[in-house]
Amino acid sequence: MQDRGRGAEWDALVLGGGGAGLGAALTLARARRRVLVVDGGEPRNASAAHSHGVLGFDGSPPSVLLERGRAEVARYDGVLRRGEARAVERMDDGFLVAFADGGTTSARQLLVATGVRDELPDVPGLAEQWGRGAVVCPYCDGWESRDARIALLATDEGGVSRALLLRQWSTRVVLLTHDAFEPSRAHRRALEARGVEVLPGRVEQVLSLGDRLTGVRVAGERRTVDRVFVTPRAVPNDALLRMLGAATTERGAGVFVEVSRAGATSVPGLWAAGNVVDPSLKVATAVGDGTEAGAAMNEALVALDTEAALADALARTG
Ligand SMILES: Cc1cc2nc3c(=O)[nH]c(=O)nc-3n(C[C@H](O)[C@H](O)[C@H](O)COP(=O)(O)OP(=O)(O)OC[C@H]3O[C@@H](n4cnc5c(N)ncnc54)[C@H](O)[C@@H]3O)c2cc1C
Structure with a gap:
């Protein structure tokens, strides 16, 4: 039986199902985490007929990689939903997210991979x-x-x-x-x-x-x-990260939320990957960014699970 975190409905909630979000979700689902991906369905390159320079997918319509990515996440019991996250708040053991349709859900770790809006x-x-x-x-x-x-x-x-x-x-x-x-x-x-x-x-x-x-x-x-x-002005879709007080930094292309190489923000349990934190990432590098974040999120959960198990053991033995 896998460890199941307390309280929160999901181990990991991924907001945004482009390359970065799906890369993270695949890694998390394969690590036997309960993962939900909620995606607005408007990737940055939606207007392009073909993706280029994406190894293995060069010349394919952008939707092909995403469709395959969604099927791969689902194969490991990751759950995918269409929706738009509107608000988020911290709970004792994670985050509570509210969606445009009025629904809410909670997760122990949260990844924001919501991309950018290009202002021409x-x-x-x-x-x-x-x-x-x-x-x-x-x-x-x-x-x-x-x-x-x-x-x-x-x-x-x-x-x-x-x-x-x-x-x-x-x-x-x-x-x-x-x-x-x-x-x-x-x-x-x-x-x-x-x-x-x-x-x-x-x-x-x-x-x-x-x-x-x-x-x-x-x-x-x-x-x-x-x-x-x-070169349009890339405006990050980072309202949710800012709502939680994530620290930002000037990146030349504008002010973006600051993350570690693995996507950790300044807020414990809150992660960000892909164009929302680096507008220069292309499809392959956005997928890589999300994949790294997914692994780091799983490792953060392993640390929390170990901490909780130790506390339980201590309570049992006095
Ligand atoms: C015209 C154009 C052509 C391009 N062509 C190429 C190319 O040929 N090759 C290449 O490598 N790169 C290309 N790119 C770059 C590519 O689009 C990005 O690298 C890639 O989309 C970044 O992935 P991402 O997952 O970070 O963001 P996105 O792919 O933009 O995904 C973000 C997702 O988050 C969702 N979202 C946003 N807000 C919310 C919310 N509140 N709740 C839930 N979901 C939300 C969006 O609907 C979207 O589906 C192109 C870009 C443009 C603009």
Whole structure:
């Protein structure tokens, strides 16, 4: 008979069933923990037709990996539900979580793997192309853009290094500064040396013909491009972590909840993994992040189980 924690309904509750949450849930379920995954069903890459650079799943629709992951969790008696966690509070021996449908549940350990919301620059036509002609990640869509006319829509001077990176996939890269910054002399020299054109002025529109992105309009002029790379502002879905007082840190991309390598937050029993704490993680690394957190959560439970067993033994023997 496995140890069953006292009080709480679940050993581990995983909020968010993307790669990070499912990676954790699989590890926990295989460690014979009672695991519940509650997922809103809106992974970050939902608008993309294919996932790239994901070993074993390269070129598959994002849903394929998630469907397989859910089946694997269920195979070890992990339970999966659709839902949205709205509020959380600490109990003596874990956490009490409330859902949008009015239900509640409790767990000894809680993992938040709720991802981010991408806030695109306010350019007409951009949102309609998101995940198709307008993309975020050179390693995910660089190959598919090879030798194409690529525009990098910059939102700050980090656009310079991203434009130089994209030059790896195509000789036809144009950096759209979008009035966000003025490249320094050193930056201009580097861009020129690599043959990256700099186009100043505000990007007024992303142009499409039917489903296909055809260009951009910058300061009144139309420029034909095949692909626009853009770095949205990644806003973490971390309200639940903040509700519990988890410490945060500045990460360059913004303020994110601080975690150890295994995903421990500053609040005992509260864990976080995937894009919600690191927006740069890709599918494979988000799965890895969750997998590490799942193992660490199980080990935290082992420590609690041992502590409780020792206390019981002491009570019996006086
Ligand atoms: C357009 C686009 C294309 C991409 N293409 C690639 C690619 O080709 N290859 C690659 O490796 N990476 C790609 N990525 C990155 C990839 O999307 C992320 O690395 C990955 O989704 C991160 O996984 P995650 O589990 O951290 O978060 P997500 O996959 O975003 O999962 C988070 C889950 O939590 C749920 N959730 C949120 N709030 C709650 C709540 N309160 N209660 C319950 N559930 C909640 C959401 O509905 C969602 O299902 C792409 C990203 C974008 C934007």
